[in-house]
Amino acid sequence: MDPAPATDLPPAPAPASARPRTLVPWRLLALFYDLWPVLALWMVAAVPFVLLDIALHDGDTRHNIAPYSVLGWLLWLACWGVTGLYATASWRRGGQTLGMRPWRLRLQAADGTPPTRRRLWLRYAVGSLSLLAGGLGFWWAWLDRDRLAWHDRASATRLVRLPKA
Template identity: 65%
Template structure:
């Protein structure tokens, strides 16, 4: 019986600190996208004639719409980056890449599920990331539920 080829051995899953560092790097392009969306939103609000009377009230329907648009644009950034090369800008310097657990190509449905569950994980204080500390394969909750894994190159 021969030893498995080097290409057949799975890459190690990314450590939690490396994941968080990549997430911090990705914060910057996402903030730029949010500023762009907010600028367009504000321009539309101003051109509609509302800005001369009052600002957008906190927790109003317009405020929630703005937050949803920002979430959606950040999701497009992440899912399209993952779909194209398995990496966002923040994942490249940390040498991380997203793969499907079954080895098949990444599907948009699994990427959006990963993004949505990852968002909920962050809103819950990062509990889905802490999951990786106790998982045998070092997978986060959003890895498990979406059928993906982040590997170190």
């Protein structure tokens, strides 16, 4: 048999590894789902502040907490903290919040292990800043070479989409 003829064509490149998915639509859907249990937690967290406001205003139940007052800022801080406890406890317990479950999203450290509490709180804080910036940190995942959002990169964590069971 004659050997195959030589060609001047370079060898075909090996297929490049596919870039990870951005998961932005699933992240946003999970955030929307998580809004509902968080809203209930905010209502519970607000009860002591409302009772304190009523006590400070001689039992006037028609009075609202004044915007930008110390009590108002403390209420917002309490709601932010309660939301952080919900998120970090859920991520620590099973890698998922209630909103992440229907979309099969799971949080893990970059090396595939469960993240530490410090990483989870860092992720929550940077994610909060990202939302305050109009979600810019989430949209950044479209441009990032590894498809990571700001809070993923800052906390060395990753969201992965689990296969269908």
